[in-house]
Amino acid sequence: MLSPKVRHWALLAAFSAAFIVLLSNTGWWETMLRFLFTQETQVIYPSANLLVLMGEHLRLVLVSSAFTILIGVPLGTWVTRRSGQKFLPIVNGLTSIGQTFPPVAVLALAVPLFGFGLVPTVIALFLYGLLPVVRNTIAGLRAVPGDVLDAAYGLGMNRWQALFRIEIPLAARVILAGVRISVVINVGTAMIGAVIGAGGLGAPIIAGLVQFNTAYVIEGALPAALLAVLLDQVLASIEKSFAYSASERKS
Amino acid sequence: MIRLEHVTKKYGDVIAVNDFSLEVSRGEVCVLIGPSGCGKTTTLRMINRLIEPTSGRIFVNGDDISQIKPERLRQSIGYAIQSVGLFPHMTVAANIAVVPELLGWRKERIARRTEELLRLVGLNPKEYAGKYVSQLSGGEAQRIGVARALAADPPLLLMDEPFGAVDPLTRQRLQTQFVRIQQELKKTIILVTHDLDEAIRMADRIAIMQAGRLVQYDTPEVILSKPANKFVLDFVGTDRALKRLSRIGIGKFVKPAPSVKADASIREVMLAIGGCHSVWVLDEDDRPIGWIDAASIHKEATVGELIVRGDTDEISVVNYATLRDALSRMLGLGFKCIPVVDERKRFIGEITLGDVEAATVEVEENHA
Numbered sequence: 314m315l316s317p318k319v320r321h322w323a324l325l326a327a328f329s330a331a332f333i334v335l336l337s338n339t340g341w342w343e344t345m346l347r348f349l350f351t352q353e354t355q356v357i358y359p360s361a362n363l364l365v366l367m368g369e370h371l372r373l374v375l376v377s378s379a380f381t382i383l384i385g386v387p388l389g390t391w392v393t394r395r396s397g398q399k400f401l402p403i404v405n406g407l408t409s410i411g412q413t414f415p416p417v418a419v420l421a422l423a424v425p426l427f428g429f430g431l432v433p434t435v436i437a438l439f440l441y442g443l444l445p446v447v448r449n450t451i452a453g454l455r456a457v458p459g460d461v462l463d464a465a466y467g468l469g470m471n472r473w474q475a476l477f478r479i480e481i482p483l484a485a486r487v488i489l490a491g492v493r494i495s496v497v498i499n500v501g502t503a504m505i506g507a508v509i510g511a512g513g514l515g516a517p518i519i520a521g522l523v524q525f526n527t528a529y530v531i532e533g534a535l536p537a538a539l540l541a542v543l544l545d546q547v548l549a550s551i552e553k554s555f556a557y558s559a560s561e562r563k564s
Numbered sequence: 565m566i567r568l569e570h571v572t573k574k575y576g577d578v579i580a581v582n583d584f585s586l587e588v589s590r591g592e593v594c595v596l597i598g599p600s601g602c603g604k605t606t607t608l609r610m611i612n613r614l615i616e617p618t619s620g621r622i623f624v625n626g627d628d629i630s631q632i633k634p635e636r637l638r639q640s641i642g643y644a645i646q647s648v649g650l651f652p653h654m655t656v657a658a659n660i661a662v663v664p665e666l667l668g669w670r671k672e673r674i675a676r677r678t679e680e681l682l683r684l685v686g687l688n689p690k691e692y693a694g695k696y697v698s699q700l701s702g703g704e705a706q707r708i709g710v711a712r713a714l715a716a717d718p719p720l721l722l723m724d725e726p727f728g729a730v731d732p733l734t735r736q737r738l739q740t741q742f743v744r745i746q747q748e749l750k751k752t753i754i755l756v757t758h759d760l761d762e763a764i765r766m767a768d769r770i771a772i773m774q775a776g777r778l779v780q781y782d783t784p785e786v787i788l789s790k791p792a793n794k795f796v797l798d799f800v801g802t803d804r805a806l807k808r809l810s811r812i813g814i815g816k817f818v819k820p821a822p823s824v825k826a827d828a829s830i831r832e833v834m835l836a837i838g839g840c841h842s843v844w845v846l847d848e849d850d851r852p853i854g855w856i857d858a859a860s861i862h863k864e865a866t867v868g869e870l871i872v873r874g875d876t877d878e879i880s881v882v883n884y885a886t887l888r889d890a891l892s893r894m895l896g897l898g899f900k901c902i903p904v905v906d907e908r909k910r911f912i913g914e915i916t917l918g919d920v921e922a923a924t925v926e927v928e929e930n931h932a
Contacts, residue, residue: 458649460648461651463614464643464645464649464650465651467612467645467649468662469640483651555653
């Protein structure tokens, strides 16, 4: 008998495979959309097939999330250290602005500087996704009990050893929860990339809105929603593997 | 082994530790005690440089610790704290292995040492090595905290209320166990507590602190019999004589006493009791399960009718208990004598109220 953990991951892999098969069969989509929208003459977005759009979309999400994590986690860690403590309010403020500033406005400002396409979209998504990662990194590290840290230093760990052996592992769950929120938000927000030619699943949605073709909108929105759910599940499973108390491990 | 010279710690205008000097010799248990806020924990934390003194010097093994890298110093000093501070994401074995790993020991050596330490603190390695902290009781966690502090076999141990976070009964058991471990290991220990009974039970010397200053530094016997001033007198309380009894083991006061097995005949009982006023009744494993009064014995009765039953744990004391334990047990039960058992609860003799009284008088005379 397989362990529940292995079964869980096998299940996720099976869902991902089914998802890819579903995307690559344009015929199925056409049949379904034609059934729903009988009066439309054209129900499938003609410029690119779903797999290509999904690939572009994933690239936007993954590249921007990679930047968010690579910059957000160290930034959140730094402001909880003695050397960066002074900058905590500034970092908190700036990441809040990043989240409250509409990504569309970021695009409008970024296009004159970086042109059209991938770069301005990634910048907008990066800024938008930074807040949950930074906030959760700070919260996770702050929640490490003082007596545990006292013991770590008292046993002779230096600051780096305490950070990497004790603090980060104990904060991992909270940090990963922030990453999960950030990634899922970005799957939705990455739609706006289509406005400035970065492609992705936003392309059929924009086209659908412009041409009043609801079938196009569904063709972009449904796979994006499924992608968000799938990524959420995968990240939640990674998060769970960092449980360290008995009750958490069981759940 | 450890010497503090005119150590002072100020936080702004507040003086936490004030011109504190102390010397602890190798193999000695020194207990720092005083009311909360007296600076005892601050003093302890200055010895492994978790806190830096404002002025004064501290020597460990003759070396000025301000010249030693803090991490290296701490790796060479055991450290156990009240809240234990075990790492919840690691197993018990990994927790104990922290310092050996920092010191770069080989894997097999760490595994061997972990097993040895779990045994030392009385936990089965097979059962406990793979457990997580959340699966432990408070007493088990504190024992593992102590095992972790002992991991790299440091000659010096700093302990901040290491048995503070458990119920009184467990605490006393842990203290007794630790005293026995210490007799074997002969570490130099500085222990912080606010529990005078703990100090008396464990200390070779007690350092009493008040408002950052050292008020009296001496053996528990002297502190109890000759308090240096009113503060110490109030601190040790009016039951000093009683407290002194907890420095004395009952071992040398145990006397042989008549006993019979539960299945003995009435003739055997009468033979055993001789001129005594009672006889202890033991079960097949030699555990005391009650007694028979001489006055109640008559020829027609059976042992079963005459026996006054009692629970072994309640009516007896263990041979490594103190006179104070024995006395409070006797007063609690209203007995003039109680049976003494060994670790496996087997009867070895009895101790009487008269013996305790005589010991008290002796102690008084020695320190008068």
